[in-house]
Amino acid sequence: MSEWLPSVFAVLDATLRVSTPLILAAMAGLFSERSGIVDISLEGKMLAAAFAAGSVAAVSGSVWLALLSAVLVSVALALLHGFACITHRGNQVVSGLAINILASGLTVVLGIAWFKRGGQTPALSGDARFSPIELPFAEQISDVPVVGRFYADVISGHNLLVYVAFAAVVATWWFVYRTRFGLRLRAVGENPLAVDTAGLSVSGLRYSAVAICGLLAGIAGAYLSTAQNASFVREMTAGQGYIALAALIFGKWRPLAALLACLMFGFLDAVSIRLQGVELPGIGEVPVQAIQALPYVLTVILLAGFIGKAVAPKAVGVPFVKER
Amino acid sequence: MSINTASVPLPAWLEVVVIPILNLLMALFSAGLIMLAIGVNPLEALGFMIQGALGDDYALGYTLYYTTNFIFTGLAVAIAFHASLFNIGGEGQAYIGGLGVALVFLLLDRYLPAVLLVPLGIAAAALFGAAWAFIPGWLQAYRGSHIVITTIMFNFIAASLMVYLLVNVLIQPGQMSPESRAFEPAAWMPSMKAALAPFGIDLVSTPLNLSLVLALVCCVLVWFYIWRTRWGYELRTAGFSEPAARYAGIRPRGVIVTAMCLSGALAGLVAVNEIMGVHHRLLLNFPAGYGFTGIAVSLMGRNHPIGIVVASLLFGVLYQGGAELAFEIPGITREMVVAIQGLIILFSGALALMLRPLVVRLYLRVKPVESLGPATA
Numbered sequence: 158m159s160e161w162l163p164s165v166f167a168v169l170d171a172t173l174r175v176s177t178p179l180i181l182a183a184m185a186g187l188f189s190e191r192s193g194i195v196d197i198s199l200e201g202k203m204l205a206a207a208f209a210a211g212s213v214a215a216v217s218g219s220v221w222l223a224l225l226s227a228v229l230v231s232v233a234l235a236l237l238h239g240f241a242c243i244t245h246r247g248n249q250v251v252s253g254l255a256i257n258i259l260a261s262g263l264t265v266v267l268g269i270a271w272f273k274r275g276g277q278t279p280a281l282s283g284d285a286r287f288s289p290i291e292l293p294f295a296e297q298i299s300d301v302p303v304v305g306r307f308y309a310d311v312i313s314g315h316n317l318l319v320y321v322a323f324a325a326v327v328a329t330w331w332f333v334y335r336t337r338f339g340l341r342l343r344a345v346g347e348n349p350l351a352v353d354t355a356g357l358s359v360s361g362l363r364y365s366a367v368a369i370c371g372l373l374a375g376i377a378g379a380y381l382s383t384a385q386n387a388s389f390v391r392e393m394t395a396g397q398g399y400i401a402l403a404a405l406i407f408g409k410w411r412p413l414a415a416l417l418a419c420l421m422f423g424f425l426d427a428v429s430i431r432l433q434g435v436e437l438p439g440i441g442e443v444p445v446q447a448i449q450a451l452p453y454v455l456t457v458i459l460l461a462g463f464i465g466k467a468v469a470p471k472a473v474g475v476p477f478v479k480e481r
Numbered sequence: 482m483s484i485n486t487a488s489v490p491l492p493a494w495l496e497v498v499v500i501p502i503l504n505l506l507m508a509l510f511s512a513g514l515i516m517l518a519i520g521v522n523p524l525e526a527l528g529f530m531i532q533g534a535l536g537d538d539y540a541l542g543y544t545l546y547y548t549t550n551f552i553f554t555g556l557a558v559a560i561a562f563h564a565s566l567f568n569i570g571g572e573g574q575a576y577i578g579g580l581g582v583a584l585v586f587l588l589l590d591r592y593l594p595a596v597l598l599v600p601l602g603i604a605a606a607a608l609f610g611a612a613w614a615f616i617p618g619w620l621q622a623y624r625g626s627h628i629v630i631t632t633i634m635f636n637f638i639a640a641s642l643m644v645y646l647l648v649n650v651l652i653q654p655g656q657m658s659p660e661s662r663a664f665e666p667a668a669w670m671p672s673m674k675a676a677l678a679p680f681g682i683d684l685v686s687t688p689l690n691l692s693l694v695l696a697l698v699c700c701v702l703v704w705f706y707i708w709r710t711r712w713g714y715e716l717r718t719a720g721f722s723e724p725a726a727r728y729a730g731i732r733p734r735g736v737i738v739t740a741m742c743l744s745g746a747l748a749g750l751v752a753v754n755e756i757m758g759v760h761h762r763l764l765l766n767f768p769a770g771y772g773f774t775g776i777a778v779s780l781m782g783r784n785h786p787i788g789i790v791v792a793s794l795l796f797g798v799l800y801q802g803g804a805e806l807a808f809e810i811p812g813i814t815r816e817m818v819v820a821i822q823g824l825i826i827l828f829s830g831a832l833a834l835m836l837r838p839l840v841v842r843l844y845l846r847v848k849p850v851e852s853l854g855p856a857t858a
Contacts, residue, residue, distance in 0.1 A: 197633065241831035250567055250629050252831030254776060259823025263515065265816035270519035276816075399633055406630060444649070450641035453634040460626035469627070 162303070166310040168427050173311065173319055174385060176423030178203065178377040180322040182401035183408070183415045184329045185373035189235075190410060191333065192366030193346040193472040194242055198234065198253035199374055200398025201260035206231040206378025208264040211278035211389025212271065214285040214382070223285070223383050228375035234260070235371025236364070243363050246476035257398075265391050276391035278382070287316035287384035318380045323416075325373060330412040342366055346470035349477040359477045377401075403456040409467045422452040486838040495840060497783060501829065503836050505781070505795075508824040515820060521813055526806055533805025534798040540805070542673070542687025548797030549689075549754045552696040554775025555793055556703050557747035559784040563707055564740035565720040570617060570632030571748040571772030573639030574610040578749025579756045580643065581609025583651060583661050583763035590665040598668045602757050603695065603750070610749015611742040613639060618741025622734040628741070636772075647765055661763040670758035690758035692750075699747060700786035706743075716740055748772060770819070777822055780830040796822070 182199045189196040206227035214223035234256050241247040241255075268276040292313035299309035333339040345352045345362045353359050381397075382389040400422055408415030429448035436442050459467055513523035534544045554571045561568035568574075585605040590598060617631035647659040673689040707713040719726040719736040726733050755767045774796055781795070782788025803818030828835075 195629075197629070237827075241827070245832055245835050247831035247833065247835075248567075250569070251776070251780065251826060254569070254773070255823050255827035255831050257823075258773065258826060259820055262816045262819030262821070262823055266515070266814055266820055267519065269814050269816075270812055273812075276814075396637060399637065402630070403634065444645050446641040446645040450638045453637045453641075457620070457626070457631055457634050457638075460630060461620045461624040462626070463624075 162306070163310075164431075166306065168424070168431060169311045170314075171427035171430075172420060172424045173315060175426045176419045177315075177319045177322045178380050178385070178397055179401045179404055179419040179423055180416055181318075181325060181373050181377035181380065182398055183405045183419050184322075184325050184412065185370040185377065186402055186405045187329060187333070187410060187412060187415060188342070188366045188373070189370040190405065190473055191346045191470055192342050192363045193349060193470060193475065193477070194239070194363055194367055195249040195474045196238070196253055196367075196370060197250060197399070197402060198238055198256035199370075199377075199401055200394050200396070201253075201257035202231045202234050202371060202374035203378040203381065203398050204257075204264055204392070204394045205234055205260040206375040207382040207393055208260075208268065208278070208378075208389045210379035211281070211382035212268075214281050215272070215279040215388070218283075218285045220285055220287055220383055224376070224379045227379035228372055231375030231378060232368055232371035235367045235374070239364050239367040242476065243360050243367075246478070249474055249476075261392065264389070268389065268391065278389040281383060281387045285383065286387060287318055287380075289314045289316055290320075316384045318376060318384050321376060322380075325376075326412050326416045333412065338365075343470075346472055349472050353477070353479060359479070363477075374398075400452050403452050406467050406469075407452075407456055407459055410470060425449075425451050486841040487834075489841045489845070491837075491841065491844060495844065497788075500833075500836060500840060501781060501783065503840075504829045504833060505825065507832075507836075508821065508828040511824050511828075512817075512821045516813070516817075519812065521810055526810060526813070529806050529809045530798070530802030532802075533809070534802035539685045539687060540801060542685060542689040543804075544794075544797040544801040545693055546688040546690070546754070546759070546797075547800040548793045549693045549696045550751050550771040551774055551778045551793035551796045552700065552789060553747050553750045553754070554771050555778030555782060555789040556699055556775075556786065557744045557772075558775045558779035559782070559786075559789060560703055560707065560716075560747065561740055561744040562779060562784045563713075563720050564716045564736055566618075566621070566737060566740055566744075567629050568614065568617075568632055568741065568744045568748075569629055569773075569776070570614060570635045570745070571751075571775045572768050572770070573632070573636035573772070574613045574745040574748035575751035575755075575768040575772050576639045576643055577613040578606040578610035579752035579763055579767055580646070581605035581749065582752045582756045586664040586668045587651070587661060590668040593667070595667040599670060599757070602668060602670075603753050606749045606752040606757075607746035608749070610752070611746040614741045614745020614748070615738065618738045618745075621741075622737040640766075644765065647763065651763060659765055663762045664757075666761075668757065669761055670753060672758070688759040690754065692754035692758045695750065695753060697790070699750065700790060703747070704786045712739070748775070774822060777826045777829070780826065780833070 182203055186196050186199050209230040210223040210227035213226040214220055238252050238256060241252040242249045265276040268278060272278055295309040295313035298305040333342060341352060341357060341362055345359055349359045352362065381393055386393065401419065404418035404422055405415050407418035425448055429445050432443055432448065433445055434442065516523040516526055534540055554575065557571050558568055582602045582605050585601050589601065613635060617628055617635055620626045620631055621628045651661045652659050653662040670690045670692055673691065674684040674686050676691050677684055707716065715726065715731045715736055718729060719731055719733045723733045751768060751771055756763060760767065778789055778792045778796055781792035799818055799821060803815055806813055806817065807815045
């Protein structure tokens with residue numbers, strides 16, 4: 158048992174690391190979509206935020222300024238999305254796509270113009286990055302079999318943003334299900350007319366929802382360039398925004414279920430690296446591409462209603478027209 | 482006096498010409514601001530782009546070669562739009578269309594003459610593209626899964642599938658880069674230079690090939706299908722109102738599946754231009770974003786073939802001009818074009834209605850109130 162335990166722990170440890178941006182982005186998407194605004198621009202917001210964080214950290218040397226600028230950039234893009242979708246009733250998918258493409262182009266253009274490194278930002282070290290945190294007692298109880306090692310190897314030793322991601326899930330759950338704002342948020346995504354009749358501002362609620370979405374997506378972006386990696390690399394989101402969206406749908410737009418979906422997709426990612434060229438008993442070698450495509454395939458199957466049924470918020474994607 | 486500007490009808494020339502041009506200008510103006518921010522003179526850049534895209538036969542050849550791709554993907558998005566379906570999967574459908582071309586040619590290119598090979602290749606591209614769009618279409622029609630999400634997922638699945646096939650199955654033995662072997666010249670789509678040479682027209686050698694003709698034929702066919710056939714009528718009706726379509730005896734499910742298949746087939750034809758016309762082998766990532774650009778093209782072209790040709794030409798200029806620009810001005814890269822594309826989708830698509838109230842107010846100031854229909858009374 159003691160032989161394979163360390164490698165299992167290593168995979169779980171990696172799972173937490175790769176799941177973190179997915180979790181933050183999925184919670185971001187949850188706020189937006191629960192308020193009735195489709196958000197396929199998680200990818201673009203994360204990418205722009207990662208670039209902002211990477212650039213500011215490189216120039217200022219402060220990871221906190223980097224985080225702040227990532228959040229500002231991401232919230233700005235989220236408000237742009239809101240401006241198009243809420244104020245001007247534009248097509249939400251088109252707006253999201255525009256933000257993704259804009260971010261994809263602009264991060265490279267500005268990166269090359271500012272740093273002249275082919276779109277990469279300078280490497281970060283020291284205070285310009287989020288560094289691992291040793292949780293209390295990790296050292297002392299690491300000798301306890303299984304549980305102690307699990308605490309020391311898997312739970313402890315991550316950077317701050319990993320723990321922020323998990324806290325964000327709890328906070329999201331509490332916000333959405335236990336506060337007045339959350340009740341209104343869910344109502345505005347299901348039946349905006351009822352919310353309007355109750356004398357509340359549909360636009361106001363939706364704008365606050367996309368702003369929170371921007372905040373969380375910004376943290377996810379900062380994680381990519383200042384915590385998980387030590388610089389911004391062009392196209393570094395590599396579809397993670399879409400995987401987070403898939404996880405959100407897989408979790409049926411609920412925080413805890415979405416968290417589990419993110420962890421599952423993260424686990425698949427962590428495992429796929431280790432399974433490269435490994436013969437599995439009875440199956441043979443599994444192509445890495447098959448494991449990489451699995452989150453998308455599973456989401457398609459789920460959406461088709463073959464495993465349970467994912468029902469979107471009723472008013473999602475429909476612009477609210479007050480006057481009639 | 483606040484009036485509801487949304488219900489004020491505008492003359493067609495304002496709606497179809499002036500507002501789209503204003504939207505485009507806002508996008509280009511924003512692009513100019515970005516260039517200023519990185520220390521590039523936008524007017525100088527514009528000059529380089531136009532010169533680099535339209536300046537001589539060579540530049541024009543490249544521009545029209547890009548245009549061909551955009552016509553295919555633009556039509557693909559438009560035909561789905563008319564059925565009120567949003568096909569974001571053009572990228573994946575084009576990719577799988579390339580797989581169809583490659584499979585047919587790798588099997589047959591040594592045995593058949595060009596007269597058979599070229600039509601077979603076109604058919605394979607369309608068929609494989611259609612098949613890749615059929616699944617999301619069927620899932621939307623019969624299982625209620627949302628087409629936007631499914632087609633996004635299918636882009637990623639297509640990408641993984643193609644990497645696997647190219648790295649493990651279709652790769653030319655003994656070669657490092659994941660590409661198939663080159664097809665026999667009989668399977669190539671004739672280049673425009675070769676096609677026009679017998680008529681005494683001498684062109685410079687560019688990637689431009691007869692796929693452009695195919696694209697223009699597709700424009701006419703799509704126009705005819707949407708506005709002049711019973712099926713097109715059904716498609717537009719189902720897109721406009723599903724209950725109305727049902728009441729009229731139209732089966733919306735059948736329309737959804739048909740529209741997606743046609744859309745996928747058109748996107749698949751990108752492979753004719755790229756794989757049959759230019760690369761003559763299957764290679765990784767050949768759709769290179771053309772599928773996504775099709776969305777911008779269709780939005781700008783107001784989902785009409787004529788508009789799509791104009792918008793495709795504009796994007797052709799943007800792509801080719803952007804490539805030249807990257808040569809001419811150090812510090813600016815091809816990705817500038819991607820950013821401009823994002824701005825165009827933003828202003829022509831998501832914010833398409835932003836300027837309408839302003840235009841309506843100006844229009845009402847010029848035209849007295851009696852010209853308004855009874856709708857606003």
